[in-house]
Amino acid sequence: MDLLALADFNLVARHGGFGRAARATGRPKATLSRRVAELEASLDLRLFERGARMLKLTEEGRALFERTGALLTELDETAKAIASGGHSPRGRLRISAPLLFSQTALGKLAAGFVRKYPEVQLEITTEDRAVDMIEEAYDVVIRVNPEPDESLVGRVFLYDRLVVVASPDLPRPAGRNAVPAVSRGAMNQAESWEVTTSAGKFRLVARPVLSVSSFVMVRDAVRAGVGAARLPLSLAIPDLATGRLVSWGEVEGFQTALWALYPTRRLLSARVSAFLDYLKEAFPRGAPEELAAYME
Structure with a gap:
């Protein structure tokens, strides 16, 4: 040929x-x-x-x-x-990443990466849709709990959990009373949230009052006292630390994993390998507290 x-x-x-x-x-x-x-x-x-x-x-x-x-x-x-005369990372590196991770951490991560590897031209696109890596010529795709794909391989570099948070001024509901809730995306007229605390497990009835399209918007609405919400722990940690928000417990049985995906092949380019190693260095334990540190 x-x-x-x-x-x-x-x-x-x-x-x-x-x-x-x-x-x-x-x-x-x-x-x-x-x-x-x-x-x-x-x-x-x-x-x-x-x-x-x-x-x-x-x-x-x-x-x-x-x-x-x-x-x-x-x-x-x-x-x-x-x-x-070497294998120093160089050339264009195209990455697709989800909205929340891009808003909270990827700007700082990208800046640190290009300082470390100045011969790499880094291009990042923010979107939550499932992109076609081959068709759209991406080198790395970052996704939350991705569907299995035999044409891709990847690594988990970060874990997160959901917590129910609210303004300190919003009283917890008693008994089976419903609490006003803010949701990301559509929500049923009434939902039950299984919540775990140090005192045990309980069920919280949530009545939607506001639906928005991003977790950052959810957080801002909860700060304003509109209602309670389920947020990624990493996003809630800074406000929990200052008392701006309080935690009502963790959502039972819900964990997210952030994956870095790349096309299946035996040899990775130097720039892709360098970026994967950089993610590992940034999140050595893969803990939500490490992601929260980028929001300070």
Whole structure:
């Protein structure tokens, strides 16, 4: 197989078209088209469906792109490392991370990482959706309790728990009385929260009064005394320490794990390995208190 033609195929697939690839790289569009056609002829496969205004990978083309893109990147990085006389992390590192982790810690983490590795160009996108690492060209994806994916491997680097918190001015409900509640996302008209304290377990009936889209908004509403809420312990620790919020106990049987995911491959690039090691250094115990320290 012609590696140059394969590289041009990956270039076109990554940019989503011959014209876009040509503009991004300064290569002639006709050359890219000819190389891809030659590759299709040598494989006796159609790799792209060509329309009047669109270019789409075939099933065989997508499989080839997913399996060869990472290998070509590794070859390029290996050549650059040998040429520079070492394996110092360098080049672009694209990361997708969830909203809460990005808001509370990732800014400081990213700043420390680029100070330590100044030859790495770090790009971070904040989103909670499940991204396609191969299709969208991410090197690392950080997710909370991700679904199993055989195409990815990963490491847990942080654990967290949910606690029920409220303003000190909000009285705890007596008996089966409901407490006004703030929720992240939709909530039933009445829910039962199983809560554990040092004195034992009890059930709390929660009546929703406010629904918002982020835990930071939940925390701010609880600070204002609107109601009680379930918050990640890491987010609540600073306010619990100052007395701005009080804890009514931990939510029974609920733990989150923060994973760093990356495509399955035998050799990781130096910059991905460096970032994974940096996360381990930042959270050596993987405890919520370590994450809370970034919010000070």
